[in-house]
Amino acid sequence: MTAAQIFAIIIFVGMFIMIVLDKIERHYVTLGSGILTLIVVFGICMRSGKAVTDTLALKGFFTKDFWYQVTESESKGINWATIIFIAGMMVMVEGMAKAGFFRWLCMKIAFLVKCKTIPIFITFMVMAAVLSMFIDSITVIMFLAAVTVELAQLLKFNPVPMILSEIFCANLGGSATMCGDPPNIIVGTSLGFSFFDFLTNTGLIAGISLIVSVVFLYFVFRKELATEGGAKVDMSKFPKPSEAITNKKDFIISSIIFACAVILLITHATTHLTVASIGLFIAAITLITSGKHALELLKKVDYKTLVFFIGLFIVVSGLEETGILKLIANFIGDISGGDVRLMIAIILWVSAIASAFVDNIPFAATMVPIIQSLSETSGVPISTLAWSLAIGTDIGGSATPIGASANVVGTSVAAKNGHPIGWGRYCKKIAPATVIVLAISTVYLFVRYL
Amino acid sequence: MSQIIISVGREFGSGGRVIAEELAKRFNIPIYDRHLITEIAEKMGMTAEEVEKYDEAPKLKILSRRVNGYSNSIEDNVAEMQFNILEEKAKKGESFVVVGRCAETKLKKYPALISLFILGDTDKKVERVMKLYELNEEEARHFMYKKDKKRKHYHNYHCTGSWGDSRLYDLSINSSRLGIDKTVDMLETYIKARAAAMGK
Numbered sequence: 001m002t003a004a005q006i007f008a009i010i011i012f013v014g015m016f017i018m019i020v021l022d023k024i025e026r027h028y029v030t031l032g033s034g035i036l037t038l039i040v041v042f043g044i045c046m047r048s049g050k051a052v053t054d055t056l057a058l059k060g061f062f063t064k065d066f067w068y069q070v071t072e073s074e075s076k077g078i079n080w081a082t083i084i085f086i087a088g089m090m091v092m093v094e095g096m097a098k099a100g101f102f103r104w105l106c107m108k109i110a111f112l113v114k115c116k117t118i119p120i121f122i123t124f125m126v127m128a129a130v131l132s133m134f135i136d137s138i139t140v141i142m143f144l145a146a147v148t149v150e151l152a153q154l155l156k157f158n159p160v161p162m163i164l165s166e167i168f169c170a171n172l173g174g175s176a177t178m179c180g181d182p183p184n185i186i187v188g189t190s191l192g193f194s195f196f197d198f199l200t201n202t203g204l205i206a207g208i209s210l211i212v213s214v215v216f217l218y219f220v221f222r223k224e225l226a227t228e229g230g231a232k233v234d235m236s237k238f239p240k241p242s243e244a245i246t247n248k249k250d251f252i253i254s255s256i257i258f259a260c261a262v263i264l265l266i267t268h269a270t271t272h273l274t275v276a277s278i279g280l281f282i283a284a285i286t287l288i289t290s291g292k293h294a295l296e297l298l299k300k301v302d303y304k305t306l307v308f309f310i311g312l313f314i315v316v317s318g319l320e321e322t323g324i325l326k327l328i329a330n331f332i333g334d335i336s337g338g339d340v341r342l343m344i345a346i347i348l349w350v351s352a353i354a355s356a357f358v359d360n361i362p363f364a365a366t367m368v369p370i371i372q373s374l375s376e377t378s379g380v381p382i383s384t385l386a387w388s389l390a391i392g393t394d395i396g397g398s399a400t401p402i403g404a405s406a407n408v409v410g411t412s413v414a415a416k417n418g419h420p421i422g423w424g425r426y427c428k429k430i431a432p433a434t435v436i437v438l439a440i441s442t443v444y445l446f447v448r449y450l
Numbered sequence: 451m452s453q454i455i456i457s458v459g460r461e462f463g464s465g466g467r468v469i470a471e472e473l474a475k476r477f478n479i480p481i482y483d484r485h486l487i488t489e490i491a492e493k494m495g496m497t498a499e500e501v502e503k504y505d506e507a508p509k510l511k512i513l514s515r516r517v518n519g520y521s522n523s524i525e526d527n528v529a530e531m532q533f534n535i536l537e538e539k540a541k542k543g544e545s546f547v548v549v550g551r552c553a554e555t556k557l558k559k560y561p562a563l564i565s566l567f568i569l570g571d572t573d574k575k576v577e578r579v580m581k582l583y584e585l586n587e588e589e590a591r592h593f594m595y596k597k598d599k600k601r602k603h604y605h606n607y608h609c610t611g612s613w614g615d616s617r618l619y620d621l622s623i624n625s626s627r628l629g630i631d632k633t634v635d636m637l638e639t640y641i642k643a644r645a646a647a648m649g650k
Binding site: 020021022138302359401402405407408409411412413415416418420421422423 | 493496511512513514515516517518520521522524526527528530531
């Protein structure tokens with residue numbers, strides 16, 4: 001093993017430990033680790049200027065392919081397309097939240113089902129899944145969980161089962177599209193898949209799983225969801241959906257921008273606009289239409305997450321450039337003995353188990369070059385491995401309260417409103433649901449791709 | 451009297467809580483210690499005993515995660531609720547004494563805050579703990595060590611400064627030197643002087 005490889009591993013493992021310890025904010029951890037990778041691994045050990053420029057990937061900005069791409073291609077180093085897209089969506093989501101869009105949508109749906117507990121339970125699960133296909137699950141759960149708590153107080157039901165189900169479905173919905181969950185954006189932009197590729201592959205798995213999950217969660221939670229004092233609901237006491245709208249003009253504009261984003265994403269394989277272009281366009285149009293509030297929206301963007309991504313991509317490049325990821329790929333190839341079935345199962349279940357306990361974003365970023373290499377050496381189509389990885393990381397994160405960001409936000413909102421959810425309470429119903437979906441996914445992958 | 455907020459950080463066995471109670475009596479203001487637990491228990495729909503498990507307790511890091519200021523750990527959420535309750539009371543202009551809860555840092559922006567830290571000689575603290583909890587010396591030392599370790603972790607997780615670091619407090623005092631009663635007298639004089647200075 002070379003010195004560069006040893007240092008790349010030390011930096012990577014150190015970064016993971018620091019993220020778990022949560023002593024220093026995670027964006028400082030990844031950025032610091034990224035700088036160390038550039039200096040120690042690429043500079044001192046490898047003395048390779050090319051490794052540094054490949055990793056920083058700044059040239060990409062000036063190529064036509066970065067913005068307009070006829071044939072999808074793979075990318076290396078810092079995945080700027082992911083970063084620009086996420087930043088763009090952050091700006092759009094801030095604009096929507098400011099206008100009251102999410103609260104309005106939640107209240108509107110509750111009113112449409114006449115504020116009855118079980119119909120709210122089912123529609124909110126579906127809404128969590130559908131919204132998470134396009135918007136980050138943190139935002140979706142932040143609003144859904146808050147409205148759920150509010151409705152629970154008015155309707156006198158226990159909000160915990162509903163919040164847990166919403167979290168689960170948000171993660172499930174996120175797995176359906178390229179922009180639903182950060183691991184999918186990384187997989188998609190790194191390996192050159194389109195929104196439609198995801199929708200017709202992981203999307204189908206998510207669709208089937210959603211139906212099964214809604215039925216499963218309904219049966220396991222139906223007793224806990226029973227309202228006190230029967231089902232009589234006096235809707236006149238409820239806050240009206242229209243009250244959620246802070247500014248009608250902003251509300252209409254943000255709804256139109258959201259619709260544009262959805263259309264652009266669905267059609268991006270046809271229009272050849274890359275996700276980076278879409279992210280930039282959406283952010284620009286949101287800022288232009290928000291006028292004097294543009295600065296306020298820009299300030300609300302979660303820059304820490306963007307910095308986290310940049311650092312992370314550099315550290316993973318350290319492992320890639322030094323050949324560590326190739327070694328891991330060969331190891332997976334060896335233990336599976338070339339059996340594709342075993343390879344899919346290993347990627348799906350190992351990703352799922354890992355994502356249940358550690359942040360699935362660094363995990364996915366690390367796994368992408370591994371499956372690339374595995375595909376080259378074993379001849380298994382990269383798409384088959386990519387869908388296994390995406391589903392594993394997206395769904396596995398649901399199993400525990402710390403597996404995905406939505407879980408943390410949902411359980412935190414519940415706790416702050418008087419409904420603490422410990423590990424036992426969370427895992428008792430949601431871990432089995434996760435295993436069921438993973439089993440369905442395994443069977444689906446075997447049947448469809450083998 | 452204008453608003454005064456007295457925060458009392460303390461080493462286990464130093465008599466910090468008793469000193470805080472006595473100060474509350476002398477200034478005729480409420481004290482928030484375990485009372486906060488009852489308030490939170492009511493809000494959370496839990497029993498006070500259940501909440502107490504998570505009170506001033508550091509979380510198990512391996513089982514918790516924080517995302518954009520949200521945390522899945524019940525310990526974190528209980529702590530945050532306590533900070534919020536204290537903040538609300540301070541904002542309303544209420545005068546009170548608060549024991550622990552990182553109050554010296556969390557309420558630092560309020561000019562009415564007078565932050566104290568009570569420490570003590572180990573032998574004296576052990577003696578006190580042995581008497582209060584009917585323990586032998588070894589048990590008392592172990593109990594004291596565990597309690598202080600827990601408080602330190604809790605404090606240092608939620609604040610940037612170190613627990614017990616004199617730079618964090620207006621006044622740090624060793625209660626073993628003068629004994630509890632005389633320490634209270636001395637602190638009363640100090641607080642009165644501070645209150646008078648605030649009123650100017």
